[in-house]
Structures are given as C-alpha cells and as structure tokens.
Amino acid sequence: MKKKIIIVAGGYSNEREISNQTAKSVYKELKKNKTYRIKVLEPDGNFIKELRKFRPDIVFNLLHGRYGEDGYIQSILESEKIKYTHSGVLSSSLAIDKEISKKIFIKNKILTPKYIKYSFNKNLSKKNLIQIVRSKLNFPVVIKPLNEGSSVNVFICNEKNLFKRLLKLQNYNEVLIEKYIPGREIQAAILGNKKLGIIELKPKRQFYDYEAKYNPNAKTQHIIPVILSTKNYQKVLNIAYKAHKKLKCRGVTRADFRFYKNKFYLLEVNTQPGMTSLSLVPEIARYNKINFNDLIEIILKDAAINK
Numbered sequence: 544m545k546k547k548i549i550i551v552a553g554g555y556s557n558e559r560e561i562s563n564q565t566a567k568s569v570y571k572e573l574k575k576n577k578t579y580r581i582k583v584l585e586p587d588g589n590f591i592k593e594l595r596k597f598r599p600d601i602v603f604n605l606l607h608g609r610y611g612e613d614g615y616i617q618s619i620l621e622s623e624k625i626k627y628t629h630s631g632v633l634s635s636s637l638a639i640d641k642e643i644s645k646k647i648f649i650k651n652k653i654l655t656p657k658y659i660k661y662s663f664n665k666n667l668s669k670k671n672l673i674q675i676v677r678s679k680l681n682f683p684v685v686i687k688p689l690n691e692g693s694s695v696n697v698f699i700c701n702e703k704n705l706f707k708r709l710l711k712l713q714n715y716n717e718v719l720i721e722k723y724i725p726g727r728e729i730q731a732a733i734l735g736n737k738k739l740g741i742i743e744l745k746p747k748r749q750f751y752d753y754e755a756k757y758n759p760n761a762k763t764q765h766i767i768p769v770i771l772s773t774k775n776y777q778k779v780l781n782i783a784y785k786a787h788k789k790l791k792c793r794g795v796t797r798a799d800f801r802f803y804k805n806k807f808y809l810l811e812v813n814t815q816p817g818m819t820s821l822s823l824v825p826e827i828a829r830y831n832k833i834n835f836n837d838l839i840e841i842i843l844k845d846a847a848i849n850k
C-alpha cells in the first residue's frame with residue numbers, strides 16, 4: 544500500500560506565492576519516492592471534503608502566515624485526527640503572535656528587543672506617540688503586524704516617518720513598535736531535538752525583508768559557516784533550542800536573531816520555515832550533511848496529532 548500524503552499549500556495569507564513555491568520544491572522531491580501517493584490541496588471551502596475523500600496518512604503543512612502557521616489549519620487536522628507536520632495548535636498560535644512570544648522569551652530570560660503595542664483605536668496624536676516611543680524605546684524603531692510572517696509589512700522608522708508608515712498598517716488594528724537593533728543577522732535552525740546550525744545574512748537592502756528573502760535579484764549574501772567564536776556559536780544555538788522548547792514547537796523551526804555588542808537578540812521563531820531553493824533551513828541542513836530529501840523525510844517522520 545502506498546503512503547498517502549497531502550501537501551497543503553497556497554492559502555489566504557500574504558505569503559501565498561511563497562507557500563506555492565515551497566510546495567513545488569517538496570512535491571518534486573516526494574515524487575521520487577514511488578511508495579508515496581501525493582496530492583496538493585488548497586485550504587479552500589472544499590478542504591475538509593477533499594481531505595476526507597483522499598484520506599491521507601499525513602498532511603505536509605506548507606502554508607505560511609495566517610491560517611496556516613497560527614494554529615488554524617492545525618486545529619482542523621486535529622479534529623479530523625490526521626497526522627500533520629511541524630508544530631501543533633498551541634505552539635503555532637504562540638509563535639506567530641509576536642507579543643505573546645516576546646512575553647514568553649522575557650519570562651524565560653531570553654533577550655529580545657524592547658517593545659510597545661500600539662492600537663489604532665487609541666487615537667493618539669502624532670506628538671504624543673512620538674513622545675511615548677522616544678521615552679520607552681528611542682529611535683529608530685521597527686513596526687510590524689502582530690501575526691504576519693516573512694517580514695510582511697515590516698518597516699524601520701525614524702521620528703519623521705513613523706506616523707506615515709504606521710498608517711500603512713491600519714488594517715491590522717494593533718501593531719508592535721519595537722526597538723531597532725542594528726548588527727548582524729543570524730538565523731538558527733532547530734530540527735526536533737537537534738540543533739541543526741546557523742547562517743548569517745547580509746542583505747543589500749535595508750534589512751532582510753520580503754524582497755531580500757524571496758527575490759534572487761535582491762542578491763542577499765548567505766554566509767555559512769558563520770564566523771563566530773565557538774562560545775557564541777553554541778550560545779545562539781542554545782537560545783534557539785530553548786525558545787523552540789519553551790514554545791513547545793515540533794519538527795523544524797527557524798529563529799531570527801540580531802547580534803549586537805556581543806549579545807544575541809531573538810526577534811521571532813518561525814514554525815513553518817520556507818523550503819524553496821533560496822530558503823535558509825535547507826541550506827543549513829545541506830551544510831550539515833542533511834540533503835533536501837532526508838530533511839523532508841525527517842519532517843514527515845515527526846508528523847503527529849495531539850501535539
């Protein structure tokens with residue numbers, strides 16, 4: 544009997560295109576294994592109907608952002624009692640919420656940039672907002688939605704452009720205003736109980752934003768091995784592992800850091816990291832002698848319910 548696998552991709556978030564790219568890469572690899580029967584499925588209005596019709600052994604969740612990375616699709620799969628990859632309902636919802644995950648980091652003595660939450664309902668004057676930000680964080684700051692991935696709608700702001708850029712995020716109702724940390728961009732991957740490795744990014748753009756991540760023309764430099772002392776190399780991996788465990792994550796995660804004045808600041812943990820040709824986790828795995836096929840198989844083996 545062939546093992547039946549459904550790849551869930553696409554979805555309704557701003558990262559739909561990246562999800563589909565990831566799905567193509569994984570589908571191409573899985574097709575090489577003749578013991579698998581594979582179907583790619585959109586999480587649309589017919590999703591549960593198609594799920595029950597195909598009756599998969601495993602759902603390979605390749606959705607990014609809202610509805611795919613926030614516990615929503617995971618709760619559907621839990622109710623249908625179908626094994627799925629990556630993190631469960633609770634850990635997904637905790638990790639994607641940038642405020643809640645920060646509170647967990649702070650509680651567990653994991654260094655993360657200072658922040659305030661801004662609500663558009665408060666109707667603060669421009670002057671009052673500037674004063675609050677200046678006193679609590681100082682400029683520059685980073686503004687970002689509470690629950691998006693892939694640096695979607697993330698802006699670095701100074702006093703002059705803060706209010707103007709905030710207006711671009713009005714649809715979110717609430718956003719995070721975070722102290723901007725300069726320094727090196729370091730990303731660490733955790734695979735189950737394994738501290739997989741790290742990579743450094745040098746974007747040509749202002750920071751590692753959506754374009755820098757997914758557009759080959761952005762020419763973001765990927766540096767591996769990363770030049771760090773042995774002590775700092777282990778330190779950043781240990782922080783990533785601690786965050787992975789405190790958020791109760793499963794499968795593979797990628798933690799985003801800024802390294803500044805010999806300190807690692809954890810920005811966020813991604814529970815559904817990309818698996819495209821430009822993605823960081825496959826690159827880190829490859830450097831650590833785990834090819835793309837083996838990486839996929841390890842993720843599949845971890846598929847479960849009741850996470």
